């Protein structure tokens with residue numbers, strides 16, 4: 116017999132006197148959420164909210180749970196509130212309840228630059244008695260300090276709404292929406308037409324860019340379908356604000372045939388990731404057009420998984436609990452019965468997002484139809500990473516959030532895919548923290564979860580070179596170094612190698628770390644050459660595109 120290992124993993128004490136949760140509690144929960152008879156019928160006949168499960172969740176996570184809350188919801192009229200007008204309606208509704216969140220100029224500037232949308236479900240999941248500390252509030256509401264003060268002052272001093280909007284629009288162009296040279300990730304099809312396709316001209320063949328796609332790593336192709344470029348609500352940290360804002364250079368895929376042609380020519384692709392915006396918006400007929408050839412065409416047998424990137428389970432899970440959604444579930448059944456995995460890529464950051472009856476029931480309903488629900492999320496200051504009063508990162512509190520989330524996901528059979536660092540886009544400075552602290556949090560999370568419940572990789576950050584994981588630190592000749600390894604990379608052979616970067620207590624971007632004992636990282640020359648080649652190719656065929664330059 117061996118003794119249990121020591122070494123300060125975090126756990127959470129749970130109640131030993133878990134009260135039973137009764138049918139009356141469940142009825143009150145459903146009343147509070149305003150469920151229709153149809154939704155109640157679906158929940159009962161499909162066993163989506165078993166009392167044993169609810170009782171266990173309530174007893175294990177009482178500090179996050181909204182399951183037994185009784186106070187009436189503040190937002191009952193609209194499904195969603197969008198734009199500056201919607202933002203002002205939300206503020207007016209709050210003020211009628213005596214809640215004044217203040218800082219309106221800054222918040223409205225942010226809304227004009229990045230947009231705003233909040234769903235009724237998500238607004239009602241905020242604890243309005245303590246909203247400033249509430250992660251959902253931080254996730255959806257613009258906050259003071261996000262945008263630099265000089266710009267806020269100029270916006271405040273503008274003497275007309277039109278001038279304010281102009282200031283916001285000028286700034287929007289500077290927000291680096293396509294970090295990591297994403298515009299270079301558009302793949303292409305070679306064509307032999309006279310004209311050469313893609314506007315390249317010249318005869319003798321050329322290329323057709325797949326405008327609404329990215330294909331950077333062999334196994335996974337991203338599609339930004341024309342129907343999925345909105346969201347159920349906006350995250351303040353949005354990594355895809357070019358998409359949800361509707362920028363001129365947003366990715367948008369109109370033609371599905373082109374995607375299948377590309378997939379036939381690329382047997383290395385096993386996963387088709389439909390994203391946005393939010394792929395939960397895809398109409399069932401449109402998804403069927405993507406999926407049926409994958410099922411029926413033997414030349415597409417290599418495509419094994421269709422991923423849908425969606426926030427629906429956090430922002431509008433009730434949509435899944437309707438008869439209208441049955442047609443989508445029938446398509447998921449067809450995929451399951453034909454060996455094509457539907458992977459629902461959700462983005463849970465905190466346990467609170469899951470601990471309500473709608474999200475739990477929606478997850479279980481998807482799972483009953485062969486859907487594998489996964490979660491991948493950024494670790495974001497104010498939302499899922501916390502600081503103390505002196506502004507220092509609170510490693511224990513931040514890790515506890517992710518440990519509880521990991522265990523909760525496991526109970527609900529949701530796979531914890533990944534935690535990652537904020538991408539260097541938008542108001543990155545507000546959401547990020549030193550890598551040295553994030554690395555400590557991530558290590559504590561990893562060692563505190565059972566091996567089954569851990570994220571599938573160490574903490575990562577996306578760069579032009581690839582998805583780079585921080586494995587931990589190493590001591591070399593008395594000096595500390597970060598140990599790094601690619602999870603995905605522009606040249607997949609780079610993935611085989613662990614390499615070192617100088618330890619830096621304050622740097623928050625992995626692509627700004629310096630090599631430990633060489634003048635450049637082993638992949639840098641090759642990366643430059645690949646980027647130059649792609650720039651030349653994109654420049655030749657889409658001279659107006661101007662793929663962004665700058666440090667990777």
Ligand code: SF4
Pocket residue numbers: 345346348349350352353354355356358359391392393426
């Ligand atoms: S779900 Fe994604 S695309 Fe939509 S607002 Fe959030 S980060 Fe942006």
